[in-house]
Amino acid sequence: MPPDSTPARARATRPLTITERARRAQLIGVTIEVVARYGHAGTSLARIAEAAGISKAAVLYHFPTKDAVVQAAYASVLESLTEYVGAAVDARSGAAAVDAYVRSLVAYLRDHPAHTRMIVEGLGGATGSADSADQAGRREAVAGLVGAAKAAGEYRADVEPQITAVIINGAVDAIVSESLADPAFDTARAADELVTMLDRALAGK
Amino acid sequence: MPPDSTPARARATRPLTITERARRAQLIGVTIEVVARYGHAGTSLARIAEAAGISKAAVLYHFPTKDAVVQAAYASVLESLTEYVGAAVDARSGAAAVDAYVRSLVAYLRDHPAHTRMIVEGLGGATGSADSADQAGRREAVAGLVGAAKAAGEYRADVEPQITAVIINGAVDAIVSESLADPAFDTARAADELVTMLDRALAGK
DNA sequence: CAGACTACTGACCGAACGGTAGAAAATCCA
DNA sequence: TGGATTTTCTACCGTTCGGTCAGTAGTCTG
Numbered sequence: 454m455p456p457d458s459t460p461a462r463a464r465a466t467r468p469l470t471i472t473e474r475a476r477r478a479q480l481i482g483v484t485i486e487v488v489a490r491y492g493h494a495g496t497s498l499a500r501i502a503e504a505a506g507i508s509k510a511a512v513l514y515h516f517p518t519k520d521a522v523v524q525a526a527y528a529s530v531l532e533s534l535t536e537y538v539g540a541a542v543d544a545r546s547g548a549a550a551v552d553a554y555v556r557s558l559v560a561y562l563r564d565h566p567a568h569t570r571m572i573v574e575g576l577g578g579a580t581g582s583a584d585s586a587d588q589a590g591r592r593e594a595v596a597g598l599v600g601a602a603k604a605a606g607e608y609r610a611d612v613e614p615q616i617t618a619v620i621i622n623g624a625v626d627a628i629v630s631e632s633l634a635d636p637a638f639d640t641a642r643a644a645d646e647l648v649t650m651l652d653r654a655l656a657g658k
Numbered sequence: 659m660p661p662d663s664t665p666a667r668a669r670a671t672r673p674l675t676i677t678e679r680a681r682r683a684q685l686i687g688v689t690i691e692v693v694a695r696y697g698h699a700g701t702s703l704a705r706i707a708e709a710a711g712i713s714k715a716a717v718l719y720h721f722p723t724k725d726a727v728v729q730a731a732y733a734s735v736l737e738s739l740t741e742y743v744g745a746a747v748d749a750r751s752g753a754a755a756v757d758a759y760v761r762s763l764v765a766y767l768r769d770h771p772a773h774t775r776m777i778v779e780g781l782g783g784a785t786g787s788a789d790s791a792d793q794a795g796r797r798e799a800v801a802g803l804v805g806a807a808k809a810a811g812e813y814r815a816d817v818e819p820q821i822t823a824v825i826i827n828g829a830v831d832a833i834v835s836e837s838l839a840d841p842a843f844d845t846a847r848a849a850d851e852l853v854t855m856l857d858r859a860l861a862g863k
Numbered sequence: 864c865a866g867a868c869t870a871c872t873g874a875c876c877g878a879a880c881g882g883t884a885g886a887a888a889a890t891c892c893a
Numbered sequence: 894t895g896g897a898t899t900t901t902c903t904a905c906c907g908t909t910c911g912g913t914c915a916g917t918a919g920t921c922t923g
Contacts, residue, residue: 470899472890472899473900494698494699497879497880497881498881498882499879499880507901507902508901508902508903509882510882510884510901510902510903511900511901511902513881513883514899514900514901515900518882519881519882520881585839588835588839589839589840613847613851616848617851617855619833619836619843619848620832620851620855622832623829623830623831624825624828624832625828626828626831626832627824627827627828627829627831628824628825628828630793630828634793634794642818643824643825646822646825647825649859650822650825650859650860651859653858653859654854654855654858654859655855675869675870678869681870702909702910702911703911703912712870712871713871713872714912715871715873715914716870716872718911718912718913719869719870719871720870723911723912724911724912725911
């Protein structure tokens with residue numbers, strides 16, 4: 454009997470049961486689906502519980518609040534995406550790393566529509582995430598890539614990494630959003646086109 | 659006594675009173691502010707009414723539903739923006755029109771922060787708008803501009819208008835969003851940078 | 864001045880929200 | 894087997910939501 458007044462797990466990093474892990478994983482999974490389907494505003498505790506086949510109270514037994522569930526789901530998606538893109542980017546350097554960033558991001562999001570919808574929702578949605586911090590981190594990462602390509606002499610000297618990063622991220626996001634709105638949109642071709650444009654615009658002399 | 663069961667104005671295009679016009683305009687104005695400040699999810703009928711200094715019922719006297727108020731506000735912003743950008747674009751042709759599109763859009767949104775926040779909110783928000791239709795229209799418009807520049811021989815022959823339009827819109831939106839998150843961000847410089855990049859990437863041989 | 868119409872209020876409604884309480888299953892361990 | 898612990902349930906609470914309703918000042922008109 455630890456002096457743990459909290460009814461929900463959460464406290465003092467107890468070992469975490471098998472059932473606990475399984476339920477958490479399941480709840481995160483269904484929450485991703487629910488947010489992808491109904492949007493942030495349409496994601497209620499009741500809906501998550503129903504999708505998981507348990508009661509609202511059971512959900513709140515595993516997570517302290519509804520927001521905690523959504524945030525965990527969001528973090529899960531972000532981690533998965535970051536790992537995927539990170540692997541692709543780390544395998545190259547210079548301008549090739551920037552190209553890999555564009556292509557892997559588009560590829561990942563094409564292959565994981567639910568994740569994509571959740572992230573797109575989350576970018577606009579207020580509740581769920583560290584939003585602007587995430588975005589700033591992403592910009593810095595890309596700016597780092599651009600800066601490296603510039604330092605390697607592959608990009609022109611007058612390229613401004615921060616601004617370029619904002620533009621690249623915006624272009625990639627637009628390609629992803631477009632493919633969500635119009636499934637017939639050829640994302641791979643669009644990614645190729647973007648890479649070509651970046652090469653012509655940034656490479657050089 | 660026309661067979662008009664609807665309590666709210668709305669029906670049969672009656673002349674529309676002075677007070678009516680004034681209240682409508684006021685409600686649209688405060689709704690833009692409220693959405694800009696609290697987001698789509700945080701915009702309740704009560705909040706709109708309070709901001710306008712009248713009761714909820716009074717708001718619903720002038721508009722049939724809450725969504726109608728939000729939609730009217732959204733349409734108002736869109737119309738204003740479209741007019742501004744349209745004027746700038748129509749004054750040029752070819753590649754210069756594309757440049758004007760980028761610059762005027764960034765300029766307008768820099769000068770109207772509340773409008774900007776409402777639009778950015780609206781793009782992600784489910785309730786308010788014809789969202790995807792608006793986006794598609796916007797893409798077509800820009801694709802038309804790109805196509806014209808291409809036909810005029812200012813852009814390379816292998817430029818794909820649709821994909822290019824998606825990329826341009828994404829880049830512009832990213833610049834705008836960035837300036838919202840970081841007021842110190844130099845949007846005019848970013849717009850210049852983007853225009854330069856587009857010139858290098860698309861202009862052609 | 865009577866009646867109609869405009870513009871509005873406050874009180875209220877049902878539904879949905881996130882979250883809590885207490886008891887009941889299910890499971891584990893001695 | 895039996896007591897403790899984990900996991901889940903049903904029932905409920907308070908709040909907020911969009912929206913309705915009956916009534917009422919004020920104004921305009923015949």
